[in-house]
Amino acid sequence: MNKIISNYIQAHKQEILDQWIDRTKEEADDRVIRLVSDRVFQSTSKEFIDLIISNFKGTSEEYNERLTDFAEKVVRLGWPLTFVTKGLHTFNLIVFEGMQKEGVVTQENQMEIVYEFDRWATPMNNEIVSVYSSTWERTVSLQKIALQELSAPLIPVFEGITVMPLVGTIDTERAKQIMENLLKGAVKHRSEVVLIDITGVPVVDTMVAHHIIQAADAVRLIGAKCMLVGIRPEIAQTIVNLGIDLNQFTTKNNLKKGIEAALELTNKKIVSLEGAK
Template identity: 75%
Template sequence: MDNLVYNYIKENQAEILVKWMDRMKEKADERLIKQVSDHMFTRTSNEFIDMIVTNVERNHDEFIAKLSDFAEKVVRLGWPLTFVSEGLREFNWLVFEGMKEDGLITPENQMDIVYDFDKWSTPMSNEIVHIYSQTWERTVSLQKIALQELSAPLIPVLEKITVMPLVGTIDTERAKQIMENLLTGVVKHRSEVVLIDITGVPVVDTMVAHHIIQAAEAVRLVGAKCMLCGIRPEIAQTIVNLGINLNEIITKNSLRKGIEAALEITNRKIVEVEE
């Protein structure tokens, strides 16, 4: 980078940071600003400007290291790529404006400085987009794996009895995960009765019921019985109105009654112990 621009940035870094934060707060979505404290916004902004200055100093290895750390942080904070890219453009504009005000940019050298700015900022912008995208994809991938592990757990509560509590909406992809976990878990835990608890499922439509019926049939084929628990009155009414046939599945309105029925199926019962 031209020494004129380099020296201006180094000498005015603190002032540029303050102006940059003010402008970015004006441009940012209100929800983005609210979700981080002023201290965190100031700290992260400082890191962003410091990262750019590192690139100004042509220390590429240090710049990449700082960029990777910065990308990890802003992805966690939920800053979109557009906000980060806009931040770089705003930085360039602040430097350009400041240099014009100080008389460092003249009609004679303006085109050379604009060219120099573009030659410096375009590769950096591309690097920022690349690292940010990689970090975002890695984070989303890890979150997806974690959600899959938590989306349909099969819990052995008693010998021969396992429970799968379902919470949230069931789509086709999740239904596939439920089926896989059910079949794997039934064999692994040697279950005779599997209770699917849908207390936390907000809506049971034709598609959801179809997936549940398929899961129950698959469980029956591997030698276990499937029981559907947590059928609330509004869910029961929906099932009747849709004409969904659950005759082949044992249903209970609560997990407690389901466990009691599962104990009976496995020739056991709950006995109160006298004190």
């Protein structure tokens, strides 16, 4: 960066930071401000300004490492990419206006300084966008894997009896995950009866029912019985209205009754011990 610009930034660092925070707060989306406390906003803003300055102060390797760390931080905070790119534009504007007021920018050197700003800011902006985007994609990918692992667990409750509680909307991608977890889990736990609990599924339409029926058929092919539990009155009415045929496997209106039926199917029962409290 032009020596005139870098010297001005170094001499007015705190003033630039204060102006940047004030302007950013005025122009930022409300959700950016609400997401973090004022202290975190202040510290992150300072880190961003330090990062910008380090672009011409330190080594390329050191700068890239700091940029990656900062991108990961703002992704965790939930700040959008536009907030970061606008922040760089605001920084340049504050510096340029300040240099104009102090007479550092003159008619003679104005075009040269504008060119230097653009030559410095454009690669940095591109680098910020690239690192932020890759960090966001990596974060989303990890979250997706974690959600998939949690979205369709198969839980052993008694020997030979397992339960898969389903919560939320079931789409095609999630249905594949359910099928995979169901088959792997049934084999792993040596399940004789598998209960699919749809208490937490808000809507059961033709597609959802089709996926559940497919899962039940797959479980039967590996030698286990499948039972559908958690059928609320409104879900039962929807199933009837849609003409969905669930006759091929047992249904119960709640998990308790489903477990009782599963115990009978596996020749087990729960008994109370005499004298037990």
